[in-house]
Amino acid sequence: MVETTDQPAPSSATYSKRRRSPTPPPADPYALPDDEPVYVPLKQRRAQLIEKLSAKGGGGGVTAAAEKRKHEEETEEREQRERDEAEAKRKKREHQTLLMEAQEVKRLKAIEDAAKSEQQKREEEEAKILAAQAATRTTLAGAEEIAKGIVYTERMKTSWQAPHYIRNQSEEEHEAVREKFHILTSGDDVPPPIPTFKDMKLPKPLLEYLKKKKIEAPTPIQLQGIPVAFSGRDMIGIAFTGSGKTLAFSLPLLMFALEEEKRMPFVQGEGPVGIIICPSRELARQTYEGLQEMARLMEQGGYPQVRALLCIGGINMSEQGQTLSQGFHMVVATPGRLQDMLEKRKFTLAQCKYLCMDEADRMIDMGFEEDVRNILSFFKTQRQTLLFSATMPKRIQDFAQSALVQPILVNVGRAGAASLNIIQEVEYVKQEAKMVYLLECLQKTAPPVIIFSDNKNEVDDIQEYLLLKGVEAVAIHGSKTQEEREYAIKSFKSGKKDVMVASSVASKGLDFSEIQHVINYSMPKEIEDYTHQCGRTGRAGKTGIATTFVNMQTPEQTLLDLKYLLMESKQKVPPFLMSIEDPNLDANGKPIGCTNCGGLGHTIRNCPKLEENQRRTMAGIGRGGDSGGGGY
Ligand SMILES: Nc1ncnc2c1ncn2[C@@H]1O[C@H](COP(=O)(O)OP(=O)(O)OP(=O)(O)O)[C@@H](O)[C@H]1O
Numbered sequence: 001m002v003e004t005t006d007q008p009a010p011s012s013a014t015y016s017k018r019r020r021s022p023t024p025p026p027a028d029p030y031a032l033p034d035d036e037p038v039y040v041p042l043k044q045r046r047a048q049l050i051e052k053l054s055a056k057g058g059g060g061g062v063t064a065a066a067e068k069r070k071h072e073e074e075t076e077e078r079e080q081r082e083r084d085e086a087e088a089k090r091k092k093r094e095h096q097t098l099l100m101e102a103q104e105v106k107r108l109k110a111i112e113d114a115a116k117s118e119q120q121k122r123e124e125e126e127a128k129i130l131a132a133q134a135a136t137r138t139t140l141a142g143a144e145e146i147a148k149g150i151v152y153t154e155r156m157k158t159s160w161q162a163p164h165y166i167r168n169q170s171e172e173e174h175e176a177v178r179e180k181f182h183i184l185t186s187g188d189d190v191p192p193p194i195p196t197f198k199d200m201k202l203p204k205p206l207l208e209y210l211k212k213k214k215i216e217a218p219t220p221i222q223l224q225g226i227p228v229a230f231s232g233r234d235m236i237g238i239a240f241t242g243s244g245k246t247l248a249f250s251l252p253l254l255m256f257a258l259e260e261e262k263r264m265p266f267v268q269g270e271g272p273v274g275i276i277i278c279p280s281r282e283l284a285r286q287t288y289e290g291l292q293e294m295a296r297l298m299e300q301g302g303y304p305q306v307r308a309l310l311c312i313g314g315i316n317m318s319e320q321g322q323t324l325s326q327g328f329h330m331v332v333a334t335p336g337r338l339q340d341m342l343e344k345r346k347f348t349l350a351q352c353k354y355l356c357m358d359e360a361d362r363m364i365d366m367g368f369e370e371d372v373r374n375i376l377s378f379f380k381t382q383r384q385t386l387l388f389s390a391t392m393p394k395r396i397q398d399f400a401q402s403a404l405v406q407p408i409l410v411n412v413g414r415a416g417a418a419s420l421n422i423i424q425e426v427e428y429v430k431q432e433a434k435m436v437y438l439l440e441c442l443q444k445t446a447p448p449v450i451i452f453s454d455n456k457n458e459v460d461d462i463q464e465y466l467l468l469k470g471v472e473a474v475a476i477h478g479s480k481t482q483e484e485r486e487y488a489i490k491s492f493k494s495g496k497k498d499v500m501v502a503s504s505v506a507s508k509g510l511d512f513s514e515i516q517h518v519i520n521y522s523m524p525k526e527i528e529d530y531t532h533q534c535g536r537t538g539r540a541g542k543t544g545i546a547t548t549f550v551n552m553q554t555p556e557q558t559l560l561d562l563k564y565l566l567m568e569s570k571q572k573v574p575p576f577l578m579s580i581e582d583p584n585l586d587a588n589g590k591p592i593g594c595t596n597c598g599g600l601g602h603t604i605r606n607c608p609k610l611e612e613n614q615r616r617t618m619a620g621i622g623r624g625g626d627s628g629g630g631g632y
Pocket of ligand 1: 222541
């Protein structure tokens with residue numbers, strides 16, 4: 001039967017029984033129409049294709065693998081690129097933060113700086129320069145001590161004591177004595193000053209020796225310095241030129257040597273018990289001769305024999321063969337030769353307990369610092385260390401503290417100031433007129449006269465000129481041979497020659513008796529040199545004259561240093577010096593001065609000494625250039 005289309009409309013029941021398509025889900029507004037192609041991302045499509053191709057196998061497999069590799073590489077590349085970009089962004093952000101931070105610090109500092117006074121700023125700057133200077137210097141101790149971290153903290157002990165009546169005096173009474181002699185001290189338990197040699201308990205032959213030399217009462221540096229040294233204390237002794245420092249450190253060494261010899265006589269290979277290091281050969285010889293003389297007199301007075309060795313360059317050590325073979329108690333040396341002898345094991349410092357450095361500041365400034373450090377490494381035990389000089393800038397004092405144990409500072413007069421016994425005259429002399437004027441200037445006093453020049457050629461020229469004019473003159477400077485130097489010193493000392501022409505360092509510390517007149521043919525750049533040069537006259541309480549030539553070629557800063565030094569030493573200041581204005585005055589109109597060298601006419605920022613030190617470092621100069629004394 002064929003169903004026809006005119007059948008009645010089905011009932012709902014019938015309708016419900018018919019197969020119908022299921023009810024569609026609620027419409028998704030975002031759903032794609034069924035016939036719309038679905039979007040497959042490229043990555044996925046590629047993967048599908050690769051999969052398909054690899055399923056087919058054969059040659060297609062190779063291509064698929066290559067495709068896959070390529071795809072992986074690309075992915076890797078892209079990911080790396082993304083990582084790099086992220087890192088770059090992070091860095092940029094970080095950099096920006098640092099930059100901002102730095103800008104903020106700068107801004108705050110600017111506010112702080114504006115609030116600071118000029119003086120504070122200057123002080124900070126100077127402290128920086130000083131610290132930079134200090135950083136170039138390392139501890140003044142032997143390499144072994146530094147390596148092993150050995151630091152001595154206890155003072156050396158001796159059996160010496162001040163006489164009972166002095167010990168019983170109050171500290172106020174001791175202070176009154178110091179005040180009377182213008183002695184300043186610092187440090188713990190400073191031994192009392194002793195105003196007579198007898199009360200220092202010196203043996204009779206020594207007292208007689210001093211009397212014979214017309215040394216009746218101790219000078220200020222001696223009356224305080226000798227008790228400090230006798231007590232075994234480390235010390236920095238500062239006193240003006242010609243004030244008797246040599247005796248202040250020679251006497252204690254001699255007494256110590258006698259004590260040791262008495263305890264146990266020295267035989268070959270033993271000793272020394274003490275050394276004195278000097279910056280020049282001449283100065284070493286002078287100190288050695290003084291020690292020898294005192295030792296001889298002691299022996300004649302019934303005390304045991306003590307021997308000294310002179311250890312300087314330019315002499316044949318075998319001349320002292322007997323001393324070397326007998327064992328010796330004391331050594332007076334220049335740093336270079338001493339170091340050489342120690343390295344060659346000619347003797348050791350195993351028993352050495354006393355070390356004195358004369359003109360310690362110059363020794364360090366002249367480039368002997370490393371030699372001194374090497375020498376220190378030969379010490380086997382703690383020693384008593386004494387540093388002496390007429391000038392001792394703070395930087396050297398600070399540096400030296402590292403080598404000293406609870407040191408005592410004994411200062412007579414301001415460090416660097418010239419002796420008050422010298423009349424200092426400054427004369428304006430044109431460069432071309434100097435030589436001729438020199439002859440006239442020589443008439444100011446009777447001989448002996450020393451003329452200083454800072455230039456070796458000039459020293460020779462002056463000597464030649466004077467000889468031509470019939471003046472008995474000798475010359476000394478660093479390029480002269482040892483014989484020439486010895487001849488010059490001997491003939492000048494003995495009075496055979498009237499005038500000595502010297503380069504500035506050549507005769508520093510030398511004690512020529514009764515020099516009447518010092519002529520500074522050119523004003524030294526460093527004011528300390530001026531002090532030392534003038535100090536060749538007016539020694540041991542005598543008076544003397546120092547004449548200094550200046551002219552247009554003398555730097556204004558040097559003239560300012562000179563002006564202040566003259567004012568400090570209560571000298572007449574010529575009007576042309578007086579009229580020089582100081583650009584570095586503090587708020588009270590006082591000179592700021594230099595914390596490095598102590599000169600008052602400049603600040604550390606333009607210190608000639610610093611410049612000279614830098615020049616030396618750059619040039620790699622050690623051992624004092626034209627030392628004239630030839631430290632070695
Ligand atoms: N107490 C004293 N009384 C008189 N004269 C003395 C006294 N002590 C030392 N002298 C003499 O004074 C002179 C200078 O002494 P010394 O050479 O020790 O001075 P200095 O302070 O070392 O000088 P410089 O710093 O120039 O080296 C010497 O001739 C010395 O004999």
